[in-house]
Amino acid sequence: MRRWLHRPEGSNWGDFGEDDQIGRMNLVTPEHRLAAIREAVEGIAIPLGLPLDYPRQRVFAGRNPPVLSPTQSADGRTMYGWKPTGGPIDVVNDDQVLLGLQFSTQWDGLSHYGTCFDADGDGVAEQVFYNGYRMDRDFVLPDAATSPAALALGIEKLAETCVQGRGVLVDLRSAGDNVTGMVGYDALMHAIEAQGVDVGEGDFLCIYTGYADLLLRDGAQVDQSALGACPGLDGTDQSLLTWIGSSGIAAICADNSMVEKIAGVDRCAGVPMMPLHEHCLVRLGVHLGEFWHFARLASALAERQRSSFLLTAPPLNLPGAVGSPVTPVGTI
Structure with missing residues (x-):
C-alpha cells in the first residue's frame, strides 16, 4: 500500500524513491x-x-545527563576494581550507562x-513523517x-x-x-x-x-x-x-x-x-x-x-x- 497520495508543498517525498529513509x-x-x-x-x-x-x-526538561554505573557479574559482584576468584592477578573495570x-x-x-498532514487525501490529517511514514503504522508506542x-x-x-x-x-x-x-x-x-x-x-x-x-x-x-x-x-x-x-x-x-x-x-x-x-x-x-x-x-x-x-x-x-x-x- 502506498503511504501517500499527496505530499506537502515544497517537499521532496518520493524523489529518492518511495521507500527512501535517509x-x-x-x-x-x-x-x-x-x-x-x-x-x-x-x-x-x-x-x-x-x-x-x-x-x-x-536546557530541556526531561532530557537527563548520562548516569554511569558498574556492571554486575553473574554472581552479583560489582565489576569495578574486580578481581576474579581463584587468585589471578587481573583487575577488571566494566561499566554501563543510562544515556539520554x-x-x-x-x-x-x-x-x-513529524507533522499532521492529509497525505492520503481522505480529508483527515494523519501524523506523518518524512516520505509519508506514519505514526500509527511505523512506530511502536x-x-x-x-x-x-x-x-x-x-x-x-x-x-x-x-x-x-x-x-x-x-x-x-x-x-x-x-x-x-x-x-x-x-x-x-x-x-x-x-x-x-x-x-x-x-x-x-x-x-x-x-x-x-x-x-x-x-x-x-x-x-x-x-x-x-x-x-x-x-x-x-x-x-x-x-x-x-x-x-x-x-x-x-x-x-x-x-x-x-x-x-x-x-x-x-x-x-x-x-x-x-x-x-x-x-x-x-x-x-x-x-x-x-x-x-x-x-x-x-x-x-x-x-x-x-x-x-x-x-x-x-x-x-x-x-x-x-x-x-x-x-x-x-
Whole structure:
C-alpha cells in the first residue's frame, strides 16, 4: 500500500524513491565524499562535540545527563576494581550507562519530528513523517511492557550512510546585523558572502553561534540571558526555507540547542511549533545536528582563510532510536 497520495508543498517525498529513509543524505555520493576528503590537506583532526554530560544546566526538561554505573557479574559482584576468584592477578573495570540520546551533542533522526498532514487525501490529517511514514503504522508506542521504536526512519538508517562529507562553517558571531537575533535568509546570505563560504549540494552546513562555548565555559552557572542572546536560524522566514530546499545541503549542524531560534511556542492550529524542524526533517529529509562545538574549528579555519573541511559524524547504530549522541570530527 502506498503511504501517500499527496505530499506537502515544497517537499521532496518520493524523489529518492518511495521507500527512501535517509533523505538528502542521498546527495552525499562517493564523488562528494572524495571531494570532501581532499579538504583534509593538513591532517589536523578537531573534535566538534561537547562532553556527553553537558549542558550542566538542563536546557530541556526531561532530557537527563548520562548516569554511569558498574556492571554486575553473574554472581552479583560489582565489576569495578574486580578481581576474579581463584587468585589471578587481573583487575577488571566494566561499566554501563543510562544515556539520554538527545541530551548533548546529537543528531535528530527523521523519525524525531513529524507533522499532521492529509497525505492520503481522505480529508483527515494523519501524523506523518518524512516520505509519508506514519505514526500509527511505523512506530511502536511505549507502554508498561513495550519499549518505543521507530520501525522506519530510525537513527540506524543515518548510521548506515557513515555520515562523512564536506562541512562548511558559517560564523554567525561575526555576521553583522542580527547576530543576537533570528537569522533569516538575508542575514545568512550576507554572512556566507562576507566569509567567502561556498555552500553546495551534499554539503553539511555548520552554524557557529557561540552557544556551546557558553555551556562549556560556565557549566551549571551559565547565564540564560547570554544563551538567549546567541543567534539562531529563523524558521519563520520563507525565503530561508526556500533556500534550504533549493541549495541541496544534506544537513544543518549548529552549536545551539535547536538550530532554529523561536521567539515562543506557537500553538496556533495548523502552524508548526518549530517551522525549520518541520521543513527540514519532514519535508526535505535534511537531518539536524544540535549542541555541536565549533570554537576550535572556527579558529583554525579563520587562521587559514578557509571555511570548508572534512566532516565525519556517524551516530550510534541503535535500531529504532529517533536520535543519537555523536562525536563529530572536523579534519582540515
